[in-house]
Amino acid sequence: MADTTQFDLVSPERRLASAQVVSVQIPGADGDMTAMAGHAPTITTLRPGLLTAEGPDGTTQYVVTGGFAEITATGVSVLAERAMPRDEVSADVHAELVKEAEEAHAKAKEVFVNEPGPVDDAAKLLADMVAVGDHIGL
Incomplete structure (x- = not known):
C-alpha cells in the first residue's frame, strides 16, 4: 500500500x-x-x-x-x-449553482464597467460551474 x-x-x-x-x-x-x-x-x-x-x-x-x-x-x-x-449534487442543485454564478457575472458587468479583470473572473467562474455539470454528467 x-x-x-x-x-x-x-x-x-x-x-x-x-x-x-x-x-x-x-x-x-x-x-x-x-x-x-x-x-x-x-x-x-x-x-x-x-x-x-x-x-x-x-x-x-x-x-x-x-x-x-x-x-x-x-x-x-x-x-x-x-x-x-x-452524489448530493442533483440537476436542480447544479442549476442553482449556475444561477448564482450567472447573477455574480451580471453584477460584475454592472459594477465594473470598462474594467475587464473582475468581469473576466466572473465569466470564468460561470464557465467553470457549467463545466462541473458537464463533467459529472448533469
Whole structure:
C-alpha cells in the first residue's frame, strides 16, 4: 500500500471529510494538481470543480465552488467556500449553482464597467460551474 496522508475538507456548513488518503486531486485556480504524501508545501486557491480523494477504502468525490487548499508535510486541508459530496449534487442543485454564478457575472458587468479583470473572473467562474455539470454528467 502506498503512503497515506491526512485529508480534511471543511466548508462553512460542515466538515465533509477527515481521513487518511493516498491522493487528493484538487481543482486549483491555476490548474489541477494531485497531492500525495511527501508533496512540497503548497497553498492554492480553488476553482469550481470536482475534488477527488483516493484512499484505502476507495474513491470519494466532492463538488467545490471555490476556496483554498493547503498542502503540508502532515496532510492536505481544503477550506471550501461551498462543498458537497458528488452524489448530493442533483440537476436542480447544479442549476442553482449556475444561477448564482450567472447573477455574480451580471453584477460584475454592472459594477465594473470598462474594467475587464473582475468581469473576466466572473465569466470564468460561470464557465467553470457549467463545466462541473458537464463533467459529472448533469
